[in-house]
Ligand SMILES: Cc1cc2nc3c(=O)[nH]c(=O)nc-3n(C[C@H](O)[C@H](O)[C@H](O)COP(=O)(O)OP(=O)(O)OC[C@H]3O[C@@H](n4cnc5c(N)ncnc54)[C@H](O)[C@@H]3O)c2cc1C
């Protein structure tokens with residue numbers, strides 16, 4: 310099912326969706342953009358460049374309850390999710406979500422993540438406005454290529470109309486409201502193709518000088534490269550790069566009492582390998598004591614460890630870390646290009 | 654990549670209710686516990702594996718199984734576990750306040766185990782080296798080996814402790830030494846006036862044991878610093894990396910390969926560790942220390 314719709318038709322359709330399960334979509338927030346609960350279609354900003362936080366927060370929330378406990382030692386699982394629609398995901402963020410899907414599904418699977426993920430309907434949106442730091446093109450993630458998991462896809466054509474395509478049963482159900490719209494003809498499909506070609510070129514604000522598959526090979530020989538010390542020495546260990554990263558999924562777990570102290574919740578919160586105590590153990594030993602070691606770990610994790618695990622580079626080119634880093638050391642393209650330069 | 658069809662997935666983070674059955678202080682900082690699950694469905698686990706122990710409202714900590722599955726009815730069945738906990742922080746301090754009958758939670762067992770029942774050890778001489786709290790998980794392996802004594806060759810157990818006051822399982826050490834073909838050697842880093850045993854770091858015991866390097870498998874459990882020095886000595890004795898096994902401690906939160914805390918380069922120590930064959934990690938930066 311591929312439909313060709315006008316902007317007003319799109320808005321009317323989105324308004325009709327708002328009568329159903331919650332819709333989360335990009336909206337303007339303090340001069341930037343964020344995914345948030347959509348209350349009216351007028352707030353929808355399909356022209357956003359990049360959101361402050363990636364949409365992974367709907368599957369791996371900044372804080373979530375894993376288990377409820379009582380003082381007497383009773384435990385109850387808090388796996389739960391209501392259906393929802395995640396609307397307007399850029400292709401690179403979809404890739405990141407699909408990587409997390411694979412990681413959280415790896416045995417033993419994570420019921421909390423997976424239950425939320427199954428409750429979601431994902432609507433991808435091709436990029437209309439290129440951000441200052443987008444480099445997804447060089448990583449092959451500027452458009453949805455290959456076998457990805459999502460339900461529907463929306464592309465704005467240069468004339469301001471949209472092509473809407475359903476990919477799954479969930480997507481077709483979501484697009485029920487567009488049943489009367491005309492099917493997309495060869496012209497609009499060709500125009501969509503043009504958008505993809507444009508985006509693959511345009512999302513290269515930082516230029517990777519190698520094919521992405523080369524990154525794990527470069528890293529394999531780069532454990533002792535001076536760059537880790539050079540850049541790591543400037544790191545504030547603030548963790549901002551990990552918090553805005555769509556593929557970071559490290560977490561902490563802690564217990565919190567409810568008022569009255571009769572019961573409470575075990576909560577999971579985002580954590581990051583850039584924090585100083587992340588790999589510290591009892592007795593005072595810290596397995597990544599130096600900033601350089603933590604900085605290196607992050608790039609190895611993005612470019613090699615996840616690759617070894619699921620065969621994908623865990624950097625999708627969103628550029629959020631570049632903008633978030635106060636020390637100005639977080640540009641992955643600079644790191645990988647430098648390794649490429651220094652590798653014979 | 655396709656997302657598997659939704660199915661009711663077990664919640665790997667859900668602790669199972671258990672009770673404290675026995676609490677016995679061993680030293681000023683370490684307490685021996687026997688725990689009992691309140692519902693069936695768990696397994697005891699093998700030497701080297703660990704459980705995540707919950708004190709409700711405080712948190713969870715990974716603690717090694719110190720009992721052996723070979724002792725069913727004596728702490729080694731699928732509903733009882735023995736452990737020793739050193740006070741280190743929040744959860745371990747809360748465990749030190751537990752009394753018999755108190756409710757706790759358990760998840761696991763998790764991780765890899767010492768190769769007690771494999772070609773790596775059967776029919777071979779065993780050199781078991783414990784430093785400090787490393788004796789706690791190694792006790793599980795020692796009980797296992799002694800209960801199936803005929804499956805192995807000579808067994809040598811080396812135990813290093815900071816001071817005589819920190820010694821663990823003193824009575825059992827003496828019992829183990831009585832078993833046929835078993836040698837137990839102990840040392841302390843610093844002696845007290847009443848100590849007439851060996852003094853020195855654990856490596857000073859190695860010259861006192863005979864090691865047939867072609868027949869011996871070594872199993873190490875202790876702090877990273879101990880591994881550095883013991884490995885040097887084992888290499889001098891001609892023991893190949895493929896015959897050396899060790900347990901690597903890491904900060905662990907989830908124990909299911911997700912939270913990232915235990916990561917050693919690309920590995921998750923909670924899943925493909927904590928027990929590793931040294932050959933497999935010898936060239937992994939960050940593995941030892
Ligand atoms: C596989 C494995 C087996 C273990 N077996 C035993 C055992 O048999 N007996 C025993 O007494 N201890 C054992 N430990 C260590 C024990 O898990 C830690 O002492 C405990 O988790 C500290 O938690 P806490 O809440 O008491 O301390 P916290 O208040 O959390 O912190 C105290 C210190 O411990 C570090 N730490 C926090 N969480 C962990 C963690 N999950 N793992 C390691 N260090 C941590 C902190 O960084 C800090 O330096 C084992 C650890 C591992 C990984």
Ligand code: FES
Nearest residue numbers: 908911912913923
């Ligand atoms: S403890 Fe969480 S990944 Fe190993």
